[in-house]
Amino acid sequence: MSAAAADNAPAQKAAAIVPAAIVVDHAVKRYGSFEAVKDVSFTVADGEIFGLLGPNGAGKSTLIRMMTTLMPITSGRAIVAGHDVAKDPNAVRRVIGVIPQALTSDPDLTVEENLSIYAKLYSVPRAERAKNIAEVLEAVDLTQWRGAQTKTLSGGMRRRLEIARGLVHNPEIFFLDEPTTGLDPVSRIAVWEMLDNLRRTRHLTMLLTTHYMEEADKLCDRIAIVDHGTLVALGTPIELKHSVPGANVVEVHFDRESEEWQKRLEGMEGVTSVQAESAGFYRVLTSSGSKTTMQLVELAASLGETLTSLSVQNTTLDDVFVHYTGRQLRDEQVKPPAFTLPPRPGARP
Ligand SMILES: Nc1ncnc2c1ncn2[C@@H]1O[C@H](COP(=O)(O)OP(=O)(O)OP(=O)(O)O)[C@@H](O)[C@H]1O
Ligand SMILES: [Mg+2]
Structure with missing residues (x-):
């Protein structure tokens, strides 16, 4: 070992004992008889930006839904900020911010109202609410639009509002499902810069999914590729390219x-x-x-x-x-589980 490497050893040891922000351990998700996530394991380090890539239907959103307590894990474990999602979902919810794949801010409310409702839902104390809202609006560059009705925003601004909303309760870990889908190239780059900035200024750990390889390459420290519910590759962008x-x-x-x-x-x-x-x-x-x-x-x-x-x-x-x-299109659709509705009163069999 060189002298410089020996000098660095204690620092590396200290870094190594920081607990992982996210641990996914042999996670499985079954929808009926269909296995959407098959025995997936990975860890995300504290402060890391981690990318989940994969074709349509690979299981990315399902993994996010399990890690964010929106859906129970069939078997295996997910530990987020030290809390088991199955055993202590409320503790997990308190420390995470989630940007789902679909836009979910209310179009009829103003930017500020959307943020305020979220802050209340997350029980942010009244004294901190105004300060948090002002800070996140500034972070996503929407301060001057705080009074605008959400339906009047452009696609890029709407995405930035969703990001601000996910941050209003000061989470430690941020989950973003396709944060830049549908944005023009300039708005996309603006979101990348914003996320990179947020990671540094707020010391956020981020897990994001994307279909844009350039985005993953620029933004992510490490990337996992999933296909048909299985993890098929994991590494830094450079390691993956060399592989x-x-x-x-x-x-x-x-x-x-x-x-x-x-x-x-x-x-x-x-x-x-x-x-x-x-x-x-x-x-x-x-x-x-x-x-x-x-x-x-x-x-x-x-x-x-x-x-x-x-x-x-x-x-x-x-x-x-x-x-x-591979290069095949993933258009196969899974039949939703069959539900049998009780017969309407008076309906003929
Ligand atoms: N509620 C559900 N019931 C039954 N099957 C589902 C359900 N949700 C997802 N699936 C199936 O599970 C698989 C994984 O879906 P998922 O949404 O996790 O994929 P994804 O990787 O996020 O895809 P995309 O890139 O298109 O968003 C797909 O085959 C999908 O049809
Ligand atoms: Mg998805």
Whole structure:
């Protein structure tokens, strides 16, 4: 061990004994006979921004609902800020803020009224309410809109209001289910900056789900990828990118579409996967971007073909996502459990 590393050892030890903010331990959720979450385990460190990624229907919202006491766990445990969600749900509710996937602020109330109702629901003492509301409005940059009716806000402002509402009782742990879905790129970046700022100024731990890989890459310290209710990968964005075979992505567009491109590309040295994106356009994962590029140019020249475009990039989180979850659409629907209504009085059988 180097001297510098030895000097750091006590600090690292101290950091290691800070209890995890969230522990999910062999969690299972069954809806009837359908298992939506299958034996998932992970921990989120204090002060961390943790991302849950996965295709539609993977089980992300179900995991959030279990961690936030909105739905009972079928088996396994979830411990949030030291409290077991099954044994002490009220203690959990006091220390968490939740932004659900759907917008839930009341459109007919003003911004301030929406915040005030929440503060009362969370029993924030009257003396602190006005101060907390002013602080969260400032944090999400909505102070000048405090008197506006919520239905008059833009999508980005409405999302910021939802974030403010989740913070009005000063939670320690913040759960956000798709906080930027439907926002334009500028509003999305504004929300990222806001969340990063909040984490630092309020020392919040955050667990968020997103379908935007760039968002996860920029914002999250660690990422878990779930698919079909199972955790399929876990690590920092860099670790996940390194875990995918092929360090570079070469995007190539042939002027002419031909059935042989796919096979030829797959046969090249160092190439680990080839995805056909559209006619003549391929995304090639390779261990050496420069070698593959040279080979492609030579191939095109030898066949008298034209390359319309050619680019080399490092592996992105999109590649990681596709590697771990595949490319099939997840449109399968689960039938809701059958309920039998009692017959109406007088109804014929
Ligand atoms: N109340 C319910 N009853 C029955 N099945 C459900 C219920 N809620 C969710 N499911 C099913 O459980 C699975 C996981 O759903 P969940 O909402 O957790 O997915 P998700 O990862 O959040 O997806 P999305 O990205 O579309 O929000 C899906 O197959 C869904 O159809
Ligand atoms: Mg969801």
